Amino acid sequence: MQSAFQPSERASVETITAFRHWTPGLYSFRTTRPPEYRFTAGQYARLGLPNEHGNLIWRAYSIVSSSMENELEYYVVDVPGGCFTSMLRQLEPGAPILLDRQSFGVMLPERFVDGDDLWMLATGTGLGPFISILREPTVWQRFRNLIVVHSVRQPNEFAYAEELREMQNKSPLGEQKGAALHIVQTCTRVQQNGNEGRHCERITTLVLNGELERNVGLSLSPEHSRVMLCGNPAMIDAMRDILKERGMRPVRRDNPGQYVAENYW
Numbered sequence: 001m002q003s004a005f006q007p008s009e010r011a012s013v014e015t016i017t018a019f020r021h022w023t024p025g026l027y028s029f030r031t032t033r034p035p036e037y038r039f040t041a042g043q044y045a046r047l048g049l050p051n052e053h054g055n056l057i058w059r060a061y062s063i064v065s066s067s068m069e070n071e072l073e074y075y076v077v078d079v080p081g082g083c084f085t086s087m088l089r090q091l092e093p094g095a096p097i098l099l100d101r102q103s104f105g106v107m108l109p110e111r112f113v114d115g116d117d118l119w120m121l122a123t124g125t126g127l128g129p130f131i132s133i134l135r136e137p138t139v140w141q142r143f144r145n146l147i148v149v150h151s152v153r154q155p156n157e158f159a160y161a162e163e164l165r166e167m168q169n170k171s172p173l174g175e176q177k178g179a180a181l182h183i184v185q186t187c188t189r190v191q192q193n194g195n196e197g198r199h200c201e202r203i204t205t206l207v208l209n210g211e212l213e214r215n216v217g218l219s220l221s222p223e224h225s226r227v228m229l230c231g232n233p234a235m236i237d238a239m240r241d242i243l244k245e246r247g248m249r250p251v252r253r254d255n256p257g258q259y260v261a262e263n264y265w
Contacts, residue, residue, distance in 0.1 A: 004050035005096040011048060012037070014099045016091055017071060022159040025078040026125070028064065029088075030071045031097055039103035040110070041067055041132040041139075042228075045074075048098030049087045059084040060104065062128040062230075062262075066135035066172075072099070075128035075159060105129075107228060107262040109139050111251045115226035115258070117145040117218055118179075121203050121239065124152060126231025126264055131160050140171045140178035143226075147216055149184045151203045151235070158185055182216040204238045222247045227259035236261045 005013045014031040021027045039045070044062040051057055065073040079085045091097070107129060109118060118139065120130040127150050133139050139146065152158060161183075168181045186199035186206060199206060199215075206212040213219055220227070227243060229236045240250070243259055251257035 004054055004056060005098065009101075011098040011100050013096050014072070016093055016095045016097055018093055023154075023156050026076070026157055026159060027078070028073060028075045028159065030065075030073045031099070033065075033070055033072045034099070034101075037072075037099070037101065037103070039063055039067060040108055041136045042108040042129045043103045043105040044129070045072065045103055046100035047074075047084075048100070049084065051083065051087065056098070057084050057087070058098075058100070062105075062125075062132070063103070064128045064131045066132060068136075075125045075131070077125050105262065107230065107260050109133060109142065109226075109228070111260055112226040112258075113256045116143060116224040117147060117226065118143045119147045119149070119220065119225055119227045121149045121227065121229050121231075121235070122151070123203070123231030123235050124157070124264070125159075126262075127160060129230055129262070130228070131163070134164075134167060134181075135172060137172045137178075140173050143179045145182060145216075145218055146179045147182045147184070147218065149186070149203055149206075149212065151186045151188060151231075153187065153189045155187050155190065155198070157187075161185070182218070184212060184215055203235055204242065207239070207242055220246065222258050225258065229259065229261035231264050233263040236263055 007013050012034045016031050018030045019027055044060045046058050046060050048056045048058045061074040063072055064075050078089055122130055164183050171178050188202055190200045229239050248258040251260050
């Protein structure tokens with residue numbers, strides 16, 4: 001099995017340095033980072049592991065770490081019967097893992113040419129790239145308001161919640177004044193609102209009934225809002241329809257647009 005871990009033109013061999021378990025099936029892990037590896041916050045990496053037959057299996061994972069960190073961090077849900085996660089869950093710090101030398105993805109704040117408020121709407125591990133973006137100073141300088149909306153099934157799945165609260169008090173800009181951070185959490189399998197200030201509806205419901213905008217005191221409008229969608233394809237498809245009705249268009253090469261999206265399966 002070790003023979004599969006050989007550096008090549010395509011991939012480098014990295015080492016897993018740490019795991020952090022949020023729930024039994026939800027965790028983050030960190031790896032070493034080669035000095036030459038470059039990425040922009042919001043992008044994803046491709047990781048490789050050999051299966052029992054020695055064949056390499058590759059999977060894409062959003063990078064959670066900032067571009068300035070010496071290690072790479074990933075946020076993972078353990079997929080029942082999943083080929084890659086079934087191997088990943090057996091690893092411990094010190095284990096090797098392959099990293100594609102190229103980073104991927106175009107869900108980047110830099111794609112917006114204007115806008116005052118950046119809305120980041122995520123389900124589950126779709127929060128990962130937004131944590132990376134928020135760990136960068138630039139987004140705090142670029143926008144007036146940063147709105148993170150995180151939807152999970154159960155309250156114990158709110159990963160990175162403590163870090164987000166800390167960012168509300170002190171951003172990566174330090175003492176320098178920057179954007180205001182708004183955090184909205186919703187649990188879709190909790191029966192009623194009010195649990196530690198959380199909601200119980202889907203993101204799309206909170207948008208349609210106006211509760212999301214009332215909660216943060218901002219309007220989701222094409223004039224001021226720029227939107228990033230990440231996670232469940234059903235949420236993304238529904239939000240595309242909602243945004244279209246509000247006069248918002250996807251970012252294209254020849255069209256500035258007001259939103260970008262990335263499906264997680």
